[in-house]
Amino acid sequence: MSELRGRAHCYGDNVNTDVIIPARYLTTSDVDELAAHCMEDIDPEFVRKVHPGDMMVGGENFGCGSSREHAPLALKGAGVSCVIAKSFARIFFRNAINTGLPALVCPDAAAAIGDGDELSVNLAEGRIEDATTGRTYRSEPFPEFLRQVIAAGGLVAYTKARLGAT
Amino acid sequence: MPQTITEKILAAHSGQDEVRPGQFVAARLDLMLGNDVTAPLAIEEFRKIGAGELAEPARVVLVADHGTPNKDIKAAEQCRVMREFAREHDLDHFYDVGRAGIEHALLPEEGLVAPGECVVGADSHTCTYGALGAFATGVGSTDLAAAMATGECWLKVPETIKVVYRGERKQWVGGKDLILDTIGRIGVSGAVYQALEFCGEAIEALPMSDRLTMCNMAIEAGAKNGIIAPDAVTETFMKSVTSRPYRAVVGDPDADCARTLEIDCSQIALQVALPHLPENARPVGEVREVSIDQSVIGSCTNGRIEDLRMAAEILRGRKVHPNVRLIVIPATPRVHLQAIEEGLAEMFLRAGGALSTPTCGPCLGLHTGVLAKGERAVATTNRNFVGRMGHPESEVYLAGPAVAAASAVLGRIAGPEELS
Numbered sequence: 001m002s003e004l005r006g007r008a009h010c011y012g013d014n015v016n017t018d019v020i021i022p023a024r025y026l027t028t029s030d031v032d033e034l035a036a037h038c039m040e041d042i043d044p045e046f047v048r049k050v051h052p053g054d055m056m057v058g059g060e061n062f063g064c065g066s067s068r069e070h071a072p073l074a075l076k077g078a079g080v081s082c083v084i085a086k087s088f089a090r091i092f093f094r095n096a097i098n099t100g101l102p103a104l105v106c107p108d109a110a111a112a113i114g115d116g117d118e119l120s121v122n123l124a125e126g127r128i129e130d131a132t133t134g135r136t137y138r139s140e141p142f143p144e145f146l147r148q149v150i151a152a153g154g155l156v157a158y159t160k161a162r163l164g165a166t
Numbered sequence: 167m168p169q170t171i172t173e174k175i176l177a178a179h180s181g182q183d184e185v186r187p188g189q190f191v192a193a194r195l196d197l198m199l200g201n202d203v204t205a206p207l208a209i210e211e212f213r214k215i216g217a218g219e220l221a222e223p224a225r226v227v228l229v230a231d232h233g234t235p236n237k238d239i240k241a242a243e244q245c246r247v248m249r250e251f252a253r254e255h256d257l258d259h260f261y262d263v264g265r266a267g268i269e270h271a272l273l274p275e276e277g278l279v280a281p282g283e284c285v286v287g288a289d290s291h292t293c294t295y296g297a298l299g300a301f302a303t304g305v306g307s308t309d310l311a312a313a314m315a316t317g318e319c320w321l322k323v324p325e326t327i328k329v330v331y332r333g334e335r336k337q338w339v340g341g342k343d344l345i346l347d348t349i350g351r352i353g354v355s356g357a358v359y360q361a362l363e364f365c366g367e368a369i370e371a372l373p374m375s376d377r378l379t380m381c382n383m384a385i386e387a388g389a390k391n392g393i394i395a396p397d398a399v400t401e402t403f404m405k406s407v408t409s410r411p412y413r414a415v416v417g418d419p420d421a422d423c424a425r426t427l428e429i430d431c432s433q434i435a436l437q438v439a440l441p442h443l444p445e446n447a448r449p450v451g452e453v454r455e456v457s458i459d460q461s462v463i464g465s466c467t468n469g470r471i472e473d474l475r476m477a478a479e480i481l482r483g484r485k486v487h488p489n490v491r492l493i494v495i496p497a498t499p500r501v502h503l504q505a506i507e508e509g510l511a512e513m514f515l516r517a518g519g520a521l522s523t524p525t526c527g528p529c530l531g532l533h534t535g536v537l538a539k540g541e542r543a544v545a546t547t548n549r550n551f552v553g554r555m556g557h558p559e560s561e562v563y564l565a566g567p568a569v570a571a572a573s574a575v576l577g578r579i580a581g582p583e584e585l586s
Contacts, residue, residue: 014354014443018551023530027233027240029207041558061355061388065549066530067290069207069306090359090390091290095306145190145320156214159312163217 003122004081004102006053008130009046010115011039013059017066017092021074034070035077050078055121057113058085062103063092072101082121084128084139086110097146098155104128109137168418170326171395172361175301175415179284187325187424196300197225197278198313199287201269201526203232204306206247208288211311220255221317227259227278228252229269232526236263237533267498267524270294270382270466274374275498277408281396282415286310286319291466291548293384297377298404299396299414304385324390325424326361326417327352331368333432338582340476341376342468342546342566344368345383346437348429350447358388360424363417368431369394374403375472379566382467383548386444436581438544439564442552450569450581457489460543461574462555463567464495464522465529468546471496471504473567478510480571480582481517487577492519493535499524519574531556544573 019042021034028034039046056062056075062085063071072095075083082102096103102123109128113119117132126139142150152158169177169184177184180191200208205228220226228248233241245262252260261272270291273279281299285292288310295302305319313319329348349356362384369377377394384392394400396414404412435449463469463477474496486492494514496502502524505511514521528535529547537543537556543563545555550562563579572582 016549016551018530018549018554022553023203023532024536026203026532027238027244029210041553061358064354064388065290065551067204067288067292067304067306069204069288069308087355087358089355089388091304091306094309098306098308098312143190143322149320155308155312156211159215159217159315163215163315 003120004053005120006051006055006081008055008057008113008115008117008119009050010057010113014061014064015058016064017068017071020063020071021068026068026070029070031073031077034074038074038078047078050080052079053081054079055119056080056083057110058083059110060086062088064089067091069095069099072096072099076101084109084113097149100154104139106137106139168421170361170363170421170423171299171393171415171417172301172326172363172391173323174417175282175284176321176323185323187323189323191321191323192318193284193321194318195225195286195313196283197227197285198310199227199269199273199285199289199292200310201232201289202230202234202241202244202248204288204310206244207307208310208314209247209251211308212314215311215315217315220314223255224258226257226314227273228257229261229272230263230266231268231524233532234263234266234525235523265499267501268466268469268526271469271497271501274298274378275407275500277410280404280408280410280412281400282413286313290385291382293389293391294378294382294466296381296384296391296393297374299394299400301391301393303391324359324361326363327357328363328365328423328426330366330426330428331364331431332366332428333368333430335368335431336435338436338568339434340566341372341379343434343437344431345380346439346444346447346564347434349383349387349444352387354386354388354443354445356387357384360389362387362389362392364392364394370397373472374399375470378470379467383444386548436566436569438569438579439550441550441561441563444550444564450579453579456563456579457542457577458544458573458579459489459541460491460493460535460537461570462493462528462535462543462545462547463570464497465526465547466497467548468567469495469497469501471501473546474501474505474510477567477571478513480568480585481575482513484517484575484585486518486574489577490574492574493522493528494519495522495525495527497524528555530554544570544579546570
């Protein structure tokens, strides 16, 4: 896996899926359309200031609320390359892994990274570097089962391979 | 090793004698669910998997309940995708307008979930069915797609938090007040990745409708599932909805728990959760002079007949405040019909309320009661996040049906004891 580079966008604890992508836009699964409204209820400027490769940094319980897979899709569509948080709400975490949006659990990084910091992330090693502060962090490793799903390229590819093998 | 009810169900569905918290299992599913928001995406992903056929078509349930009756052309297209898929695969359990109710009220009513079963749904409130003694949890659309292709779902076995409720409930206090109080204590991330098992004498005395309300909101504490051991109340409910056999599972009393919480119900007042998190729960008496523009009584949390009866009892012979729009939404066609037959529908209309056909509509700000900038609603729904019911500068106060009805009459957040 390659190295991800981008700026941090920090939003604190309990960033919920209703603010990541409001329900009024859920009548489509079109990624570009979803991306255009990403985070608008708490930060109308987000889609203008986010650049490809940028990273979301959350506190506790990132992605809480609804099961909408449109949330990781909207973030990916907006250019977000990974999410770093102290902890994730479990359905969001599943959806992120299943759709190929890296979701890294790293309480120290999530607490210390500042809005706009220049970050680089090495997914294979779980290493997060904050070039702005010069600090380096290690995210919690993924359990073996999830590593298989990630290595396969997401749950669709994983399931396809599994069905093909039987 | 002694095991919790959640562990036992997951072990039984993954061909093992026992499972431990943290372990990953591929669970055989008794039921998998999608709705008009999540199923179209799941159908797209299902096609990408290329399985062709559904692994267990009789176990797939699709419900058109969110943007329905079709609120606009896009919503109509979403429903069409689901409808065509249901026809293509000859699904027995596709529920369209007229037969569709809010999924988590509909499935128990149809007898589709039973004790000991394992259910996933592409909707976060799938945890509702824990009230029947089933393991039920919310997943995403791709999870649903994989489940439809394989009949299985990967799950991490959760630790259990036991919440023991003792004492007698005060008048009007119901499952909604108990769960709001609990979320207020542990917070919206208080049970992330864990099972919330509700037990104790107050739960044994709790009717099924209130149990469903409590398990429904387990997700608002971040829980993977809410669950209540099946007992006589469960059995009576199951007999009223289905004659099919099932195997009830109960936990071992000495099973390990991450944490045990004891709550004295006699101390719990009617609750209101202030914007913008369900954990902001307060006794209604502490919420002073909050005027409201709208009161919504309905949703998968509180749209059952028992909720409507409670609201109607308070509204009988009274009028909705001139500044308030009261919107009552029976959760299913059966509840709607019951509300008509029992005279509740007439009572809501005579009081000046609006009665809607079953839909999730306003709960997530889709339609049938969207709030304007600066407006404030009291709602028997489950989330009060920023923008949840409409404009990002609107506000939602969560409460049970008694507070929602009394507030509709008084034009401000209040409990029924304030009515003369």
